[in-house]
Amino acid sequence: MPQIFHPSMNTIARVSIFGAVFILTAIIALLLLVVRSPYVTDVGVVREQPVPFSxxxxxxxxxxxxxxxxxxxxxxxxxxxPPTKTCMNCHSQLFTESAMLQPVRDSFATGQPLHxxxxxxxxxxxxxxxxxxxxxxxxxxxxxxxxxxxxxxxxxxxxxxxxxxxxxxxxxxxxxxxxxxxxxxxxxxxxxxxxxxxxxxxxxxxxxxxxxxxx
Amino acid sequence: MFRVRALPTIVAGALPCAERETCAERRDAVDAWTNGAWIVPATLSLCVLLLVSAGCGYQDMADQPHYEPLEASEFFAEGQASRPLISGTVARGHLRIDRAFFEGQVDGKPVEVYPWLAVARQLGLLADGAESQEVDEHVRAQILERGQQRFNIFCSACHDRTGSGQGMVVQRGFPAPPSYHSDRLRAAPVGHFYVVATQGFGRMPDYADQIPPADRWAIVAYVRALQLSQHAEVGELPPADRAALPAEEDTP
Structure with a gap:
């Protein structure tokens, strides 16, 4: 019965075993990094808000x-x-024409809370x-x-x-x-x-x- | 190169088989199974399981189906899970019998006498069940400290920390409130300040929602202290405070 595998397969087999170890490690490390990255944790990521409150x-x-x-x-x-009433404590007098604060004034007037x-x-x-x-x-x-x-x-x-x-x-x-x-x-x-x-x-x-x- | 066929023999040998033929059949079946035939049914059943679980509704343990405070809700008209108090109802522990304390006025007339005992009780400064509910100097000092803290949180933005009415919000354009140190406000009864904080006055909004009644009274006590601070005679100060004053220039 002739030999099925060429002797070079030994090297290839060894390399792929090492490769599997390293590739698996790399994949696990990458996953751990992704889980800790701002992409997942939202650290330092500014959220969109109805009013750009500073x-x-x-x-x-x-x-x-x-x-x-x-x-x-x-x-x-x-x-x-806070309820929008708290905003209006000051903004009933300050920035009363500001378009930025229109959602706050609307909320105060209608009783619909801001989301x-x-x-x-x-x-x-x-x-x-x-x-x-x-x-x-x-x-x-x-x-x-x-x-x-x-x-x-x-x-x-x-x-x-x-x-x-x-x-x-x-x-x-x-x-x-x-x-x-x-x-x-x-x-x-x-x-x-x-x-x-x-x-x-x-x-x-x-x-x-x-x-x-x-x- | 690698002999991975050793395992099935052991597994097959562990099976009970009475007859030789049956045993050989089983051995063949086990061989096929351990050689990878299990992959097909396992993958299929996993797919079915995933599909079923997706169809049944995926539940995130980090966001369970209960309301957190102020969470949005589609059930109520204004879209808010936290409910306002229904008008005409009283929450447990919030019955307001003592009208002088909770409203600061009786029959439209501001309270003249500061309710030390009620304030101390509400702030939890008196020992529970003690017979002699006395508000001594120590307790009064604690009320003043609480008042100072609350004043600086809620009032100083406009009234500034001395009560002269030039706070940061006023400096940004809010109409200036009157100074506490005018003769009119120094003569005003304590109830007046409480009523203003509770109902608002002129452009000043009410603070009934932000500051509980006992804290409002504590603030009133501190406003009185502020008024005293701007009109105190040096001779009336205790020696320790007098020593802390900057030395006055001697006039020849």
């Missing part, structure tokens, strides 16, 4: 406190999106509560980034579980003084002594049980 103008320039609009952030899980595009939305199988993070001294900018410098809103962090755990494992790297939680100008990492003192003072625990968030 946090830079309202927070950075005018100096409004986060809580002027996000009134429920200290007491509930949800920070709260904002949500920028931060954790998956439904994750329990998240704003109020507890605020009362434990986690500043807004730690998660939302320098909002006072954002002309339009984007997501600053991936909201991946790893990102949550980075802080839940080592809260001392992210904790700040409660008095500065809403101060968008302060985004510093405290020195270890001060940070650990705050961790004790606020009774912060490193919560990494699955059911802390998946309940």
């Amino acid at each position: 946090h830079k103008h309202h927070v950075g320039d005018v100096g409004l406190d986060c809580r002027y609009c996000h009134t429920s952030v200290e007491d509930s899980s949800f920070a709260g999106i 904002w595009t949500r920028v931060h939305d954790v998956p439904d199988f994750v329990y998240f509560d704003h109020s507890i993070h605020i009362h434990k001294g986690i500043g807004c900018v730690k998660c939302h980034g320098p909002v006072n410098e954002m002309p339009l809103m984007w997501r600053e962090q991936t909201l991946h579980m790893k990102w949550c755990l980075d802080c839940h494992r080592q809260p001392e790297l992210f904790v700040g003084d409660r008095a500065n939680v809403f101060n968008t100008a302060i985004d510093v990492q405290l020195d270890p002594v001060a940070a650990n003192a705050l961790v004790d003072k606020y009774h912060i625990q490193s919560k990494t049980d699955c059911y802390t968030c998946h309940r």
Whole structure:
């Protein structure tokens, strides 16, 4: 019986085995990169909104406190999106002819709410509560980034579980003084002594049980 | 080169077979199966499974069919899942019997006496169940601190942090509100400020939705403190505060 395969097939076989390993690795690495890329996580991607609301103008320039609009952030899980009445507190007098604000005036006149595009939305199988993070001294900018410098809103962090755990494992790297939680100008990492003192003072625990968030 | 035929023999040998012929048939079947015949039915059933699951409706666990706060809804006319309070109803814990406290006026007349006890209770500054519900200096200071914080959040945009009425929004063109430090407003009863915050006044909108009643009263207390701050006599200050003042120039 003649030989079916030429001896060179040995080399080809070895190369293809190596190739398979590397190609598979490359494919897996590519998938992992794609999952972490802004294409999937939306980090740094500006969302289309009915009104081009600028946090830079309202927070950075005018100096409004986060809580002027996000009134429920200290007491509930949800920070709260203000009703158009809150916009009209000032815009009943300012920029009253602006075409950009026409949807706001229409909404106020008709009672039909504006349909904002949500920028931060954790998956439904994750329990998240704003109020507890605020009362434990986690500043807004730690998660939302320098909002006072954002002309339009984007997501600053991936909201991946790893990102949550980075802080839940080592809260001392992210904790700040409660008095500065809403101060968008302060985004510093405290020195270890001060940070650990705050961790004790606020009774912060490193919560990494699955059911802390998946309940 | 590679001997991949060893496995089927082991599998076939593990099968119970009573007669020799049957066993040989089975061995042939198992050989064919392990050689790849399974691919065709497996692929077909996977396709069917995918088609069926797609047809049945794909459910995303990250976005489950329940409403989050303020989520859009096609069910209600204005397209919003969160419902406004139905008129004529009272939410649990929101019954407003104390009209002086919640409205700041009785029979159209602004309240004259500041409701320290009610404010302290609403802000949770008094120990639960304590017999002597006394609002001491310590509690009053906490109310003032709360008032200062809330004033800076909600009022300072127009009234500025000293209450003179030159806040950032005013500097951007909003009509200036009156200064708190005029004789008229210094003489105004506490209820007046509460009523204005609750109902609005002139071009000022109401803040009833943004600021809960107890916080509105705390702000009123802080407005009084601001008024005092602009008219305090140096002689009335405690020594610690007096020492903090910049040294006055001695006149020869």
